[in-house]
Amino acid sequence: MNKSAIFGIPILVASVFALTLVAKENQKVMDNSKLTDRERYVIVKRGTEAPFSGKYVNHKEEGIYTCKRCGEPLFKSDAKFDSRTGWPSFDDAIPDAVKQVPDPDGMRTEIVCANCGAHLGHVFFGEGFTDKSTRHCVNSISLNFEPKEVNDTSNQETAIFAGGCFWGVQYHLDHAKGIISTSVGYIGGKTKAPTYEEVCSKGTGHVEAVKVVFDTSQTSFENLAKLFFEIHDPTQLNRQGPDVGEQYKSAIFYEDDKQKEVAIKLIKQLKKKGFSVVTELIPASTFWDAESYHQNYYEKKKQEPYCHTKVDRFQ
Ligand SMILES: [Zn+2]
Numbered sequence: 001m002n003k004s005a006i007f008g009i010p011i012l013v014a015s016v017f018a019l020t021l022v023a024k025e026n027q028k029v030m031d032n033s034k035l036t037d038r039e040r041y042v043i044v045k046r047g048t049e050a051p052f053s054g055k056y057v058n059h060k061e062e063g064i065y066t067c068k069r070c071g072e073p074l075f076k077s078d079a080k081f082d083s084r085t086g087w088p089s090f091d092d093a094i095p096d097a098v099k100q101v102p103d104p105d106g107m108r109t110e111i112v113c114a115n116c117g118a119h120l121g122h123v124f125f126g127e128g129f130t131d132k133s134t135r136h137c138v139n140s141i142s143l144n145f146e147p148k149e150v151n152d153t154s155n156q157e158t159a160i161f162a163g164g165c166f167w168g169v170q171y172h173l174d175h176a177k178g179i180i181s182t183s184v185g186y187i188g189g190k191t192k193a194p195t196y197e198e199v200c201s202k203g204t205g206h207v208e209a210v211k212v213v214f215d216t217s218q219t220s221f222e223n224l225a226k227l228f229f230e231i232h233d234p235t236q237l238n239r240q241g242p243d244v245g246e247q248y249k250s251a252i253f254y255e256d257d258k259q260k261e262v263a264i265k266l267i268k269q270l271k272k273k274g275f276s277v278v279t280e281l282i283p284a285s286t287f288w289d290a291e292s293y294h295q296n297y298y299e300k301k302k303q304e305p306y307c308h309t310k311v312d313r314f315q
Pocket of ligand 1: 068070072113114
């Protein structure tokens with residue numbers, strides 16, 4: 001064996017090793033070996049599955065659709081709509097996840113996975129199906145689906161209280177034990193998705209209210225309803241201090257009969273103590289979240305409410 005051959009061996013080994021690395025890198029995004037023939041026909045050879053044949057055409061679960069070949073997230077379920085075309089349709093893609101390329105047919109725009117180039121389908125514009133007027137028409141077979149993780153909500157209950165300006169009511173309820181979340185909004189009116197101006201000046205019939213989600217292992221509707229009766233004055237009719245108008249009325253929008261019964265019991269207790277309670281008990285209807293500048297108003301301003309202070313009424 002001559003010397004040059006001996007020196008050549010490490011170079012050869014290094015080159016093979018480097019080539020293997022490159023091949024592995026490519027394999028990560030271009031591995032077609034795990035695809036079935038039908039998947040390969042669509043994903044690699046740009047075929048189209050038959051309409052109404054794919055598993056995600058009428059799929060309505062919450063979650064994320066990912067690339068069958070590389071696993072990258074492509075579409076969110078909230079962009080999915082029923083186009084009745086026979087293919088899963090999305091009016092939006094996850095940013096930068098889907099690439100548009102001119103279709104070889106010279107007419108349409110093909111969509112591919114931006115990460116691995118897997119063929120997904122086509123995108124169409126101006127059809128007017130949704131506000132975005134965009135339809136990503138995708139083959140089910142190009143996709144996998146990852147359902148949204150379902151949080152355990154078995155310990156959660158919702159309550160809706162109206163007691164004057166919702167800033168103050170939210171402030172106090174938010175600081176109570178066992179609260180998961182609070183939001184201010186409008187309820188009980190005639191129109192959909194009202195604005196603050198409409199509620200205040202156009203007589204939509206909505207009331208300023210606070211929706212509370214709480215942990216039933218830490219507190220109860222009764223605890224929160226008691227607190228509610230102590231942080232506002234339930235004897236004032238259609239007003240609360242300086243805020244006058246029906247939108248400031250005192251009310252509990254109960255979720256079920258159990259909440260209603262608790263509220264009736266507490267009102268009886270207060271009346272026995274001499275309070276002429278005017279709080280209305282109304283079955284809960286759609287709660288419309290108020291504009292974001294109303295949410296957690298006092299927290300944001302680092303102030304304390306002028307309109308609501310806690311007074312012991314059950315002692
Ligand atoms: Zn991909």
